[in-house]
Amino acid sequence: MEIKREPLSNLRVRQHQARDLLRGDMDDEELERYVEERVLTTTVEKAVGWAQGNSIYPLTFGLACCAIEMMAIVAARMDVARFGWEALRASPRQADLIILSGRVSIKMAPVIRRLWDQMLEPKWAISMGACCSSMGVFNNYALVPADKFMPIDVHVPGCPPRPEALMHGILRLRDKIQGQSREGWRERYAATGTEELLPDGVNLGTADINVFKPGDTAGA
Amino acid sequence: MPDATELELTAQELRDAHRDSILDTEYHRDRACLVADPRQIKPILEHLVDKGYTMLASLHGVDYYPHEPRLGVLYEMLDRRRVDRISVKARLHTDDPHIDSVVDMFPGADFPEREVYDMFGVVFDGHPDLRRILMPEDYEGFPQRRDFPVGGEPVLFTFNEEQNYGKYV
Numbered sequence: 001m002e003i004k005r006e007p008l009s010n011l012r013v014r015q016h017q018a019r020d021l022l023r024g025d026m027d028d029e030e031l032e033r034y035v036e037e038r039v040l041t042t043t044v045e046k047a048v049g050w051a052q053g054n055s056i057y058p059l060t061f062g063l064a065c066c067a068i069e070m071m072a073i074v075a076a077r078m079d080v081a082r083f084g085w086e087a088l089r090a091s092p093r094q095a096d097l098i099i100l101s102g103r104v105s106i107k108m109a110p111v112i113r114r115l116w117d118q119m120l121e122p123k124w125a126i127s128m129g130a131c132c133s134s135m136g137v138f139n140n141y142a143l144v145p146a147d148k149f150m151p152i153d154v155h156v157p158g159c160p161p162r163p164e165a166l167m168h169g170i171l172r173l174r175d176k177i178q179g180q181s182r183e184g185w186r187e188r189y190a191a192t193g194t195e196e197l198l199p200d201g202v203n204l205g206t207a208d209i210n211v212f213k214p215g216d217t218a219g220a
Numbered sequence: 221m222p223d224a225t226e227l228e229l230t231a232q233e234l235r236d237a238h239r240d241s242i243l244d245t246e247y248h249r250d251r252a253c254l255v256a257d258p259r260q261i262k263p264i265l266e267h268l269v270d271k272g273y274t275m276l277a278s279l280h281g282v283d284y285y286p287h288e289p290r291l292g293v294l295y296e297m298l299d300r301r302r303v304d305r306i307s308v309k310a311r312l313h314t315d316d317p318h319i320d321s322v323v324d325m326f327p328g329a330d331f332p333e334r335e336v337y338d339m340f341g342v343v344f345d346g347h348p349d350l351r352r353i354l355m356p357e358d359y360e361g362f363p364q365r366r367d368f369p370v371g372g373e374p375v376l377f378t379f380n381e382e383q384n385y386g387k388y389v
Contacts, residue, residue, distance in 0.1 A: 107356045141363045141371030142355070 046178075052096075052122065053177040054084040059095035059115065064102025065160055066129040072163040073170070085170060092118040097173075099166075100152075103131035106144045116150045123185060124177065126169055127152040130159045151189040222306060227252040230271070230306070238263045251307065258293075258310040258319045265295060265308065265322060273297035273306055276326040281336035285366035289313045291340055295322070312342060314365075321347040339364035 020026045021034060062070060073080045080086050089095040092115045104112060116125065125146075130136030132146040133155045146152055153176060156169035186192050222230065224247040231242045231254055241264050244255035256264050265276075275298040282292040289311040297306050310319055321344035322329050333344045334353040341362035344350055352359060361368055 106359075107354075135372060139372035141369070143372070145373075 049178040053174040055087075056083075056085045056096045056124070056174075056177070057087045057089045057094060058085060058097040058099055059092055059119070060088040060090045061098060061115070062101050063104065063108070064129075064131070066101035066131075069160045069163050069166060070099055070101040070128060073166055078163045078167055080167070080170065083170065083174060092116075093120060095119055096122065097124045097126065099126045099128055100132045100146050101128045101160075103129075103136070103138050103143050104146055105142050109144050109149050112146075113149050121185070122177075124153045124173060125150060126166075126173060127155045128166060128169070129161055130157060133157065151185050151191060222252045222304060224252075227254070227306070230254070230268075234264055234267055237267055246309075252305075253307040253309055256308050256310050258312055261293075261295075261308070261310050262320050262322060262325070265297070265325060268297050268306065268308070269325070272299040272301060273304070275300055276322070276329055277305070279322075279329050279332035279336065281340040281342055281364070283340060283364065283366045284311070291317055291342055293319055293336060293342055314341075317342045318345055319343070320345050321350075323347055338362070341365065 017026070017030075017034060021031070026034060062068075072078055074086055074088065085097075092098075096119070098112075098116060098119065100112065116123070127133045127146045131138055131143065133152075135143045135145050136159055154169045154173045156166050158165050161169075186194075227245050227247055230252075231245045234242050234254070238260050241257050241260040242254050243257055246253040246255065254264070276295060277298040278294070278296040280294050282294060284290055284292055291312040291314060293310045293312065295308040295310075297308060299305070312319060317340070319342060321333055323333065323344075324346070330348070331353060333347055334350060336342050337344060337347075337350055338352045338354050339362055351357065355363065363371075
C-alpha cells in the first residue's frame with residue numbers, strides 16, 4: 001500500500017475534519033472517505049504477533065561469561081529497550097524468553113529444564129555462545145549441549161558472541177515470533193509425549209500440587 | 221621458602237619425631253616439598269603447625285600417571301609470620317586411596333577434601349561429610365584421573381549430520 005503524505009498546508013484542513021467527526025457534523029460521503037483514509041485492516045493473529053514480538057520479557061538468568069555480554073544488550077549502547085525486550089523478569093512464571101548465556105553442566109541441566117517448564121506459554125529460548133550450542137572449548141565430561149534437554153529457537157554462535165550478535169539473534173527471534181502461528185513449543189518442535197509425569201504408583205495424597213495431566217494444553 | 225638445607229633439617233627433625241614419616245624431599249625451583257608417608261600425615265602436619273606453619277593454604281590432588289604410586293595429595297603449609305611456605309606431598313595407590321582427613325585440624329580443608337574425593341577418588345578417613353561436591357551425586361568415576369575419558373561428543377555439522385544423527389541422543 002502506497003502511503004500518500006499530504007502537504008503540510010493540509011494540516012489545518014485535517015484538524016477541522018477531525019473536529020467535525022468528533023462533533024458528529026460529518027456527512028455520509030465525507031465520513032466514508034474519512035474512515036477509508038484512516039483505517040487499517042489485519043488479522044487478529046498478526047496483530048497479536050506484532051505486539052508479542054515487541055514486548056518480550058526475558059528471564060534474569062546468566063550462566064557464565066556470555067552473561068556479561070548479555071547484560072550489555074540491556075545497557076545504553078545496545079539498548080534492547082528499543083524493541084521492548086528490556087523488562088527482565090526475576091521469576092520464570094513471568095518470563096517469555098530464557099537466554100542460556102554460558103556453559104550448561106550436567107548438574108545444572110535439570111535446573112534449567114525445570115525453569116523452562118515453569119515458564120508459561122508462549123515461551124522461547126535462545127542458546128547463546130558456543131558452549132551451550134556445541135559445548136565449545138569445554139567439550140568434555142562435565143557439559144551437556146542445551147538441545148539435549150530443551151528446545152532452542154535461536155542459536156547465537158560466538159565465544160562469547162558480541163552484544164551485536166546477540167542483538168541479531170534477538171531480531172531473528174522477533175521475526176519468528178511475529179511470523180509464526182500461535183502454537184506452543186511442543187507443537188513447534190513436535191515434542192508431545194515428553195511431558196514430565198508422576199511415575200505409576202506415586203500417590204500425592206491430598207497435597208494440593210499442580211501436576212500436568214495428559215490432555216492439558218496450558219503450561220507444562 | 222626454606223632453602224634446601226633447612227628443608228633437609230626439617231625432614232630430619234620429622235624423621236626423629238616420627239619414625240619413617242618422611243620418605244623423600246624435593247627441592248625444585250625454590251619450592252620445598254616433603255614427601256610424606258600417607259599413614260602419618262596428621263602427626264606431620266601437627267609438627268609443622270608447631271613449627272609455625274599454621275595455615276593450610278591449599279589442599280589439592282594430582283594424578284601422576286603412569287608413575288606409581290599414582291595419586292598425590294598436596295598440602296601447602298604457610299607460616300604467616302615468616303611468610304614461609306612448605307609443601308607436603310602424600311602419594312597413594314589407586315587400589316587403596318585412603319588417607320586421614322585433616323578437617324579436625326583445619327576446618328577449611330572440608331571442601332578441598334571433598335573436591336579431591338570427587339575428582340580423584342581419594343577417600344579421606346574421618347571426614348565428617350565426604351560427598352561429591354561438583355559432579356552430580358550419581359556420577360560414576362573420577363573425572364580428573366588421567367585414565368578417565370575426556371568425554372564430550374562430536375559436534376554435529378551439516379556434513380556429518382547423517383552419520384551421527386541419533387547416535388549420541
